Amino acid sequence: MQTETRIQDDPGLASRYLAGQLSPAELQAYEQHLLENPDAVRELEATARMKVGLASLRESGQLEKLLRAQPALRSRWRALAAAAALIVLAIGLWRGIETPRDSTLVATASELMDSSGRPLTAGSTYALLRTRSSAYDAVIELPPEPRAIELRVRPEVAAPVHSVALSRIQSDGSTTQIGNISQLKADADGFVPLYVDSSRLEAGPYLLVITPVEDRAATSTSAFRIRVTGPDERQP
Amino acid sequence: MANPEAHVVAPTSAAVPPGMDRAAVEALIAKHYTGLRLLIQRRVGDAETAADILNQAACTAWEKWQTGQVRRPEEIGGYIFQVAMNLLRNRRRKVAERADRRVDSEVLGHLPADVDATDRWADKKIAARVKRMLQELNSPRDREILARFYLQEEDKDAICRDLALAPDQFDKVLHRARLRLKELLEAYGLQKSDFFMLCL
Numbered sequence: 030m031q032t033e034t035r036i037q038d039d040p041g042l043a044s045r046y047l048a049g050q051l052s053p054a055e056l057q058a059y060e061q062h063l064l065e066n067p068d069a070v071r072e073l074e075a076t077a078r079m080k081v082g083l084a085s086l087r088e089s090g091q092l093e094k095l096l097r098a099q100p101a102l103r104s105r106w107r108a109l110a111a112a113a114a115l116i117v118l119a120i121g122l123w124r125g126i127e128t129p130r131d132s133t134l135v136a137t138a139s140e141l142m143d144s145s146g147r148p149l150t151a152g153s154t155y156a157l158l159r160t161r162s163s164a165y166d167a168v169i170e171l172p173p174e175p176r177a178i179e180l181r182v183r184p185e186v187a188a189p190v191h192s193v194a195l196s197r198i199q200s201d202g203s204t205t206q207i208g209n210i211s212q213l214k215a216d217a218d219g220f221v222p223l224y225v226d227s228s229r230l231e232a233g234p235y236l237l238v239i240t241p242v243e244d245r246a247a248t249s250t251s252a253f254r255i256r257v258t259g260p261d262e263r264q265p
Numbered sequence: 266m267a268n269p270e271a272h273v274v275a276p277t278s279a280a281v282p283p284g285m286d287r288a289a290v291e292a293l294i295a296k297h298y299t300g301l302r303l304l305i306q307r308r309v310g311d312a313e314t315a316a317d318i319l320n321q322a323a324c325t326a327w328e329k330w331q332t333g334q335v336r337r338p339e340e341i342g343g344y345i346f347q348v349a350m351n352l353l354r355n356r357r358r359k360v361a362e363r364a365d366r367r368v369d370s371e372v373l374g375h376l377p378a379d380v381d382a383t384d385r386w387a388d389k390k391i392a393a394r395v396k397r398m399l400q401e402l403n404s405p406r407d408r409e410i411l412a413r414f415y416l417q418e419e420d421k422d423a424i425c426r427d428l429a430l431a432p433d434q435f436d437k438v439l440h441r442a443r444l445r446l447k448e449l450l451e452a453y454g455l456q457k458s459d460f461f462m463l464c465l
Binding site: 040047050071074075079089091 | 297298299300301303304307339340342343344346347350353354357388389391392394395396397399400401405408409411412414415416418421435436439440442443446447450
């Protein structure tokens with residue numbers, strides 16, 4: 030039982046097994062563990078893929094760059110968020126007025142129309158709040174037909190009124206704004222609701238920036254990473 | 266090929282349907298143990314020898330299934346790994362005993378030249394997901410830990426000493442990285458039902 034517990038608690042055992050580094054006693058215990066635990070086999074297979082993937086990256090010359098990479102992704106996202114916020118601010122200041130509203134982002138679903146002028150059917154609702162554990166704060170699945178997708182955004186700085194800009198992140202890391210809206214009121218629970226026309230989105234990464242209208246300092250701005258997936262990427 | 270992604274997804278289930286034949290075991294390896302297959306190819310540096318090792322693993326696993334030594338069908342994956350790794354160890358021992366053919370792990374980590382296009386494709390897909398996992402790691406130290414431990418196969422204690430890490434910290438880095446890689450591998454994974462259809 031003690032050996033079994035030790036095996037389960039050792040995340041490096043699979044790698045050492047594949048490297049042929051286990052002692053005969055460890056080897057025997059681990060192989061017995063494999064036969065009795067299908068989860069351990071899956072773990073072992075994932076470890077094999079880690080080794081293969083790292084070796085492949087080394088061969089292609091990418092590993093060195095990845096190991097040296099500074100700043101890491103989250104820092105780059107912060108930089109992108111700050112850049113996008115600055116763009117929103119700059120446009121607002123240049124025009125001397127609130128950023129004009131377009132029809133990509135709206136405050137109520139009934140404002141979104143289809144090509145024949147009828148209100149769009151309501152689609153799914155997605156909550157956007159800061160998450161620490163994954164690359165994206167939300168993953169939006171594109172519906173087969175145009176829908177009014179509700180986004181409920183939880184800004185990191187509470188305020189009664191907010192403006193929101195949604196930008197597509199291009200493959201070179203630059204952003205292209207596809208919609209913006211101002212004068213969005215926060216609900217009692219702190220979430221700011223808005224709607225997006227799904228037909229204006231395509232699969233790929235996006236950045237949503239939310240800024241309090243009365244406090245446009247960069248430190249008050251919250252940025253959320255969104256991944257939009259097409260129907261072909263959806264899980265069966 | 267019905268679904269090329271099947272070659273790079275993490276196994277969703279190691280279960281095999283009753284009455285499976287040898288071909289189904291081979292399909293199980295091809296579809297769900299891509300990492301094992303590619304790793305063996307890299308280690309032996311010869312696609313034919315790698316194929317022999319995997320065929321032997323499939324054969325032994327199937328025999329154990331036929332003779333009832335496998336109590337539950339989901340145990341078959343354990344036998345596949347056990348047999349394959351045993352054969353690999355034996356081969357490495359023989360190579361090591363021949364001074365003229367002694368090679369270091371750096372050399373063994375390279376793909377054989379005659380690996381087929383499907384395997385190259387699978388290799389690239391896996392690399393893309395490992396790359397993304399590395400990109401998502403904030404700390405250069407964590408990325409270094411993964412490369413030294415998984416790729417260079419350095420000893421955990423030596424890495425911890427070098428980087429002034431507690432063993433618990435080291436384990437956490439490995440745990441988080443593997444969890445994220447698993448998520449990325451499963452993002453395009455087959456569902457259990459698809460797997461059974463492939464084996465039927």
